[in-house]
Amino acid sequence: MKTLTFITGNPNKAEQLERYLCFPVCHKKLDIPEIQSLDVAEIATEKAQAAYAIIGTPVLVEDTALTFVALNGLPGTLIKWFLESIGNEGLTKLLDGYEDRNALAKTCFALCDENGVHLFQGECRGRVPSEPRGNSDFGWNPVFIPEGEELTWAEMTPEQSAVTSMRKKAVTALQAYLEENYES
């Protein structure tokens, strides 16, 4: 069986991947500068290639975007800078001038090995509440209410949020690939 190294500096993402994926993965923090782009797939692809060039064994990286419909795609892949600058409170306030509070969350995993880069993506539609709600341990979960729900992801149990998680959808695609290609 080949081993896979997940490149992340975010312990929450490492823990979540372990929970979603039935496949042994090691974790490694590696400082790879992310390129500026609004496309999760482009960022993940570049990051995976850069990490593979350093590590030399199969690597997995992830990029996530939170897109506000009223802001024509922003914050998108730049969400981490928005969070760092204005926090969840600021994110909800950005939409105060707009009626449309719809949002789209996207995750893209990129796996790079000797055969090149493979992408696994997931999406979830939702909306942004007027104020952040719930435990703010995991990024912008307090400002995302998935479609058909009333609670934000931060107000749900991990089991509840997994049902709509775009990351879970992406991991399901990744799981199928790994079963086919990485197990002997």
Added chain:
Amino acid sequence: MKTLTFITGNPNKAEQLERYLCFPVCHKKLDIPEIQSLDVAEIATEKAQAAYAIIGTPVLVEDTALTFVALNGLPGTLIKWFLESIGNEGLTKLLDGYEDRNALAKTCFALCDENGVHLFQGECRGRVPSEPRGNSDFGWNPVFIPEGEELTWAEMTPEQSAVTSMRKKAVTALQAYLEENYES
């Protein structure tokens, strides 16, 4: 006399540099992926080093940030993605939920040659009008009123806007360096 190559894909920036700088500079478009950072100096430094590694003769690059005080630094160096996504109208609307419409414009030139990277920076304080005003040919000029003025940069003549331009201030520092180090 050494030659200097200004790396930019923006013809307006090339034209403006020619107007501000009394020194011969050639222009070249070069696709260098910008790293994600909120620091103009960090982005310009990385870009200059990458361009110098490709070109091999002295290069000049520039990075500009537009910082909204109410948004704790955003859009900052990410301004081009904001412009692309929501335009000048969207930029003014971002501040609709806030009383504070103060802004700070920053430019950093980085020159990379055999002696390493030299930085030349300029800043200008100002505020964001409730609606974009003036000719929108040059980026976000319609949404910036420099301190002590009533017109946006886009409503001024090039001579008027040069008085407060942060890019002009940075170029003045660059000019002094070039006179001392680049002329025989």
